[in-house]
Amino acid sequence: MNRPIYNLSAALLLSCATFAIAQNTAAFNLIPLANGVSAAIDNPAAKADSSGSNAAFIIGPDSVAVVDTFENPTAAQKLLDAIHSQTKLPVRFVINTHYHLDHVAGNQVFATAGAIGLAHQNVSTWEHTENLKFFGPRITPQQRNFVETLGLPQLTYTHDTTVFLGDHRPILLRVMPGHTGGDTIVYDSTANVVICGDLFWNHTLPNLIDATTDQWIATINTLLADYPTATFVPGHGEHTGTAADLRDFRDYLVFLRASISAAQATGLQGQPLVDAVLPQLKAKYGTWAFFDLAQPDILRTDEELRGVKKIPHPEVSTH
Numbered sequence: 001m002n003r004p005i006y007n008l009s010a011a012l013l014l015s016c017a018t019f020a021i022a023q024n025t026a027a028f029n030l031i032p033l034a035n036g037v038s039a040a041i042d043n044p045a046a047k048a049d050s051s052g053s054n055a056a057f058i059i060g061p062d063s064v065a066v067v068d069t070f071e072n073p074t075a076a077q078k079l080l081d082a083i084h085s086q087t088k089l090p091v092r093f094v095i096n097t098h099y100h101l102d103h104v105a106g107n108q109v110f111a112t113a114g115a116i117g118l119a120h121q122n123v124s125t126w127e128h129t130e131n132l133k134f135f136g137p138r139i140t141p142q143q144r145n146f147v148e149t150l151g152l153p154q155l156t157y158t159h160d161t162t163v164f165l166g167d168h169r170p171i172l173l174r175v176m177p178g179h180t181g182g183d184t185i186v187y188d189s190t191a192n193v194v195i196c197g198d199l200f201w202n203h204t205l206p207n208l209i210d211a212t213t214d215q216w217i218a219t220i221n222t223l224l225a226d227y228p229t230a231t232f233v234p235g236h237g238e239h240t241g242t243a244a245d246l247r248d249f250r251d252y253l254v255f256l257r258a259s260i261s262a263a264q265a266t267g268l269q270g271q272p273l274v275d276a277v278l279p280q281l282k283a284k285y286g287t288w289a290f291f292d293l294a295q296p297d298i299l300r301t302d303e304e305l306r307g308v309k310k311i312p313h314p315e316v317s318t319h
């Protein structure tokens with residue numbers, strides 16, 4: 001079997017600012033940021049062996065925190081191996097930014113290694129149910145089993161939470177709306193890095209399946225106001241970003257809503273509305289990654305603006 005070999009040696013890490021090999025078929029590329037923080041950026045060239053999303057880890061004075069666990073356990077194991085090649089400190093925490101399966105599929109790898117899984121309560125509520133929809137109505141028994149056995153977080157929260165990787169190394173888990181209704185960004189003030197999960201897609205069209213775009217735009221404005229000089233790690237997209245990149249992404253959501261509203265105001269709906277808006281998106285955003293999401297983005301935002309979009313809701317507690 002022609003599987004790529006992910007051979008991340010400590011020597012290579014020490015000698016390279018950015019991990020790259022001549023024919024790069026690694027599941028992800030490690031990008032060292034500041035103060036023990038590294039982004040693990042998906043490598044689409046690895047095709048089926050790619051990590052499927054971005055993740056990150058923070059090496060603190062006493063322990064390590066991992067943020068998101070990719071689309072498959074194999075890539076997650078490679079991330080754990082990469083961390084072990086850099087530090088002997090325990091991987092104590094694994095944080096999921098949201099429930100989507102391309103960010104949680106490696107949870108069990110870290111749990112087995114002794115990490116405590118942390119996430120918003122809605123991640124726990126939706127992980128084994130809402131993820132089924134990504135396989136459509138013809139989901140196979142194996143796919144259903146894959147979703148229903150995904151590793152769940154061990155500790156959940158509904159409000160902002162601080163985790164310490166040492167007495168003086170706080171990591172803020174900040175609950176923010178827009179992408180699913182159960183999203184967390186991770187802010188490391190020491191490194192001035194915001195790990196955004198899917199609240200930020202860097203020059204990449206987003207998946208809006210569960211989105212509430214007006215709240216999402218407000219969330220991005222809050223991030224820009226609170227962390228104007230930070231490095232932003234996106235959930236998808238080939239590079240880490242600055243505030244300017246985050247603004248570009250916010251402006252996509254603003255433009256999408258405005259162009260759909262204008263088309264709705266002329267009485268358009270359904271395919272004619274898509275036909276009117278798609279060329280406008282193509283002209284402005286045709287070079288962005290995942291442009292094939294433009295049509296579903298239009299349809300989902302059309303539904304949202306008409307007030308008929310179905311989005312996941314948390315279970316009502318009976319306690």
Ligand SMILES: [Zn+2]
Binds near residue numbers: 098198207
């Ligand atoms: Zn997502």
